[in-house]
Amino acid sequence: MDEQQAARNFSPSGSKTKAAAAIVQEIEAIPAPEENPEPMPSDNFDADIVVIGAGPGGYVAAIRAAQLGAKTICVEKEYLGGTCLNVGCIPSKAMIASVERLQHVKHAKAFGVKLECEPTMDFAEMMKRKEKIVTTQRGGIGMLFKKNGIRHVEGFASFVDKNTIEVTGKDGKKEKIRGKNFLLAMGSGVIWLQIPGLTPGRENNVWTSDEAVTAEFVPKSMLVLGGGAVGCEFGYVFNGLGTEVTIVEMMPNLIPFMDEDLGKELGKLLTRQGIKVKTDSGLERVERAGKGWKCFIKKGDQTEEVEVEVILLGVGRKAMTDNMNLEKIGIKLHKRGVEVVDETLKTHVDNIYAIGDVIGKIQLAHVASAEGIVAVTNMVKGENKKMDYKAVPNCVYTIPEVASVGLTEAEAKAQGYDVQVGKANFRIFGKAMAIGEQDGFVKIVGEKKYGEVLGVHMIGPHVTDMIAAGVAAVRLESTLEFMAETIHAHPTLAEAMMEAYEDAVGHAIHKM
Ligand SMILES: Cc1cc2nc3c(=O)[nH]c(=O)nc-3n(C[C@H](O)[C@H](O)[C@H](O)COP(=O)(O)OP(=O)(O)OC[C@H]3O[C@@H](n4cnc5c(N)ncnc54)[C@H](O)[C@@H]3O)c2cc1C
Numbered sequence: 001m002d003e004q005q006a007a008r009n010f011s012p013s014g015s016k017t018k019a020a021a022a023i024v025q026e027i028e029a030i031p032a033p034e035e036n037p038e039p040m041p042s043d044n045f046d047a048d049i050v051v052i053g054a055g056p057g058g059y060v061a062a063i064r065a066a067q068l069g070a071k072t073i074c075v076e077k078e079y080l081g082g083t084c085l086n087v088g089c090i091p092s093k094a095m096i097a098s099v100e101r102l103q104h105v106k107h108a109k110a111f112g113v114k115l116e117c118e119p120t121m122d123f124a125e126m127m128k129r130k131e132k133i134v135t136t137q138r139g140g141i142g143m144l145f146k147k148n149g150i151r152h153v154e155g156f157a158s159f160v161d162k163n164t165i166e167v168t169g170k171d172g173k174k175e176k177i178r179g180k181n182f183l184l185a186m187g188s189g190v191i192w193l194q195i196p197g198l199t200p201g202r203e204n205n206v207w208t209s210d211e212a213v214t215a216e217f218v219p220k221s222m223l224v225l226g227g228g229a230v231g232c233e234f235g236y237v238f239n240g241l242g243t244e245v246t247i248v249e250m251m252p253n254l255i256p257f258m259d260e261d262l263g264k265e266l267g268k269l270l271t272r273q274g275i276k277v278k279t280d281s282g283l284e285r286v287e288r289a290g291k292g293w294k295c296f297i298k299k300g301d302q303t304e305e306v307e308v309e310v311i312l313l314g315v316g317r318k319a320m321t322d323n324m325n326l327e328k329i330g331i332k333l334h335k336r337g338v339e340v341v342d343e344t345l346k347t348h349v350d351n352i353y354a355i356g357d358v359i360g361k362i363q364l365a366h367v368a369s370a371e372g373i374v375a376v377t378n379m380v381k382g383e384n385k386k387m388d389y390k391a392v393p394n395c396v397y398t399i400p401e402v403a404s405v406g407l408t409e410a411e412a413k414a415q416g417y418d419v420q421v422g423k424a425n426f427r428i429f430g431k432a433m434a435i436g437e438q439d440g441f442v443k444i445v446g447e448k449k450y451g452e453v454l455g456v457h458m459i460g461p462h463v464t465d466m467i468a469a470g471v472a473a474v475r476l477e478s479t480l481e482f483m484a485e486t487i488h489a490h491p492t493l494a495e496a497m498m499e500a501y502e503d504a505v506g507h508a509i510h511k512m
Contacts, residue, residue: 050179055082057356058185061372099240188357231314336360343386403467406455422504437461
C-alpha cells in the first residue's frame with residue numbers, strides 16, 4: 001500500500017481507528033525487504049568512510065577523513081598504531097635509543113665525565129621503557145579518534161559485498177557495517193623464511209622482528225639474516241648489548257636499496273663496532289646445536305660454519321589480505337598485495353581504495369600516511385589527486401644513522417643524466433667534533449644541464465632528522481647553486497650539507 005492509498009483510508013467520514021488498524025494489518029503483511037548489495041542512498045550507510053586497519057596509514061587517513069567532514073569508522077583487529085607503533089618503527093627506535101645512551105655513558109670519559117663504575121644495561125628496564133612509550137602513543141591515537149568523532153571498532157573485517165563488511169570481535173561477536181567507501185590499510189606481517197633445517201618460532205630461538213622487539217633475554221650470539229634496515233638496526237641493538245652479531249646479506253653491500261657508498265660505509269662502521277658483516281653471502285642451511293643453531297653461510301663456493309644462540313630473520317613481509325573475501329568483491333591482488341589502478345590509489349572496485357604496506361609499493365610508515373591522505377581526499381572530495389613518490393625519505397636508525405632521498409648516483413646515471421656529485425665528510429666540522437661524532441659524510445647527486453638536485457644521501461650523526469632539508473630540495477627541484485648559497489647555521493651538522501652542495505658545483509670551502 002502506498003502513502004496515497006493510506007491517506008484515502010483516513011476519510012473524514014470513516015472511523016479513524018478502523019482505518020489505522022487496516023494500515024497496521026497491511027504493513028505487517030509486507031515481507032521484510034532483502035538486503036540490497038547495490039549502492040544505497042547515503043543515509044543508509046553507517047559511515048561515509050570505513051578504514052580497515054589503524055596503522056600509520058589507516059589511523060592518519062581516518063583522522064583526515066573526519067577533518068574533511070566524513071562520518072568515519074576505523075576497524076582494527078589488534079592494536080591502534082599497527083606494525084609501526086606496536087612492533088616496528090617505535091619500539092625498535094626506543095631500543096636503539098637505550099643502546100645509544102649506554103654507549104654515550106661508556107664513552108663519557110672522553111668528555112671529562114668521571115665514572116665510578118662500568119655502566120651496564122638493565123635489559124628488563126630497557127624493555128619496560130620501550131613498552132611504556134608504545135602504550136602511551138597507542139592511547140594518544142585513541143584520544144585523537146575521540147576528538148575527531150571517529151568510531152573505533154575492534155575486530156577482524158571481511159567483506160560481504162562492496163558496501164558491507166562483517167567485523168568479528170575477539171569474543172566472536174559479529175557486527176555488520178555498511179560503508180559508502182572503504183580504505184584498505186591492513187598493512188603487512190612477518191614471514192618465517194624457509195631455510196633447510198630451520199624450525200621457526202621463539203621457543204626454538206628463531207626470531208622475526210616481532211620476537212626481537214619483545215625479546216625476553218639478550219642472546220650470547222645471533223645471526224641476523226638480511227642486511228636491510230631491519231637487520232642492521234637489530235644488529236646494532238644486540239651488538240651494543242653484548243651479543244656477538246653476524247649479519248648475512250645476499251647483496252654486495254648492506255642496505256642495498258640505498259646509494260652504494262652508504263652501504264659500504266655502514267658496513268665499515270658496523271664492523272668497527274664488532275659486528276661481523278658477511279655480504280655476497282647466503283644462509284644455505286642450518287642444524288640444531290643444543291638450544292642454538294649451527295649455520296652454514298655460503299659465499300661463492302666457500303661455506304663457513306657459525307654457531308649462534310639465536311637466528312633473527314630480518315627479511316620479508318607479507319601483505320595482510322587473507323580471509324577477507326577481497327577477490328570475491330572484485331579486488332585484484334598481485335604478488336605483494338592489493339593492486340591499485342594508479343597513483344590515485346583506487347582499487348579495481350570504484351568505492352574502495354588501498355594504501356600502505358598492503359599495496360606492496362614502498363613499505364614505510366610515512367609513505368602509508370601520505371597515501372592515506374591522498375586516498376581519503378579523493379574519496380571525500382571526489383578528486384583524482386595522485387600520490388607523488390618523487391621525494392620519499394628513506395632512513396636507517398643505526399648509529400651512525402643513514403638517510404637518503406631521491407636518485408642514487410647509479411640510478412641517476414642509468415636514467416641518462418649527466419651527473420655531478422658533491423661530498424663532505426662530517427669529520428672536518430666543529431659541531432661533529434664537539435659532540436664526538438665525526439664518522440660519515442653527505443653525498444649530493446645533481447645533474448649538469450640545469451644543476452638540479454636529484455638526490456641527497458647521508459650517513460652520520462642525526463642525519464635522519466637532517467634529511468628533511470634534502471627532501472625539500474629534491475621536491476622543490478632546487479639547484480645545487482641555490483642550495484650552496486642557502487645559509488646554514490654555524491656550528492651545525494647541517495653545514496656538511498651546504499659544503500657538499502658547494503663541492504658539487506666545484507667550490508667547496510673546506511676541501512684540502
Ligand atoms: C621492525 C620494523 C621496524 C620498522 N621501522 C620503520 C621505520 O623506522 N620507519 C618507517 O617508515 N617504517 C618502518 N617500518 C615499516 C612500517 O612499520 C610500515 O611500513 C608501516 O607500519 C605500514 O603502515 P600500514 O598502516 O600500511 O600498516 P600496519 O602498520 O601494518 O597496520 C595495519 C593494521 O591493520 C590491521 N589489520 C590487518 N588486517 C585487518 C583486518 N582484516 N581487519 C581489521 N584490522 C586489520 C593490523 O592489525 C594492523 O594494525 C618498520 C617495520 C618493522 C617490522
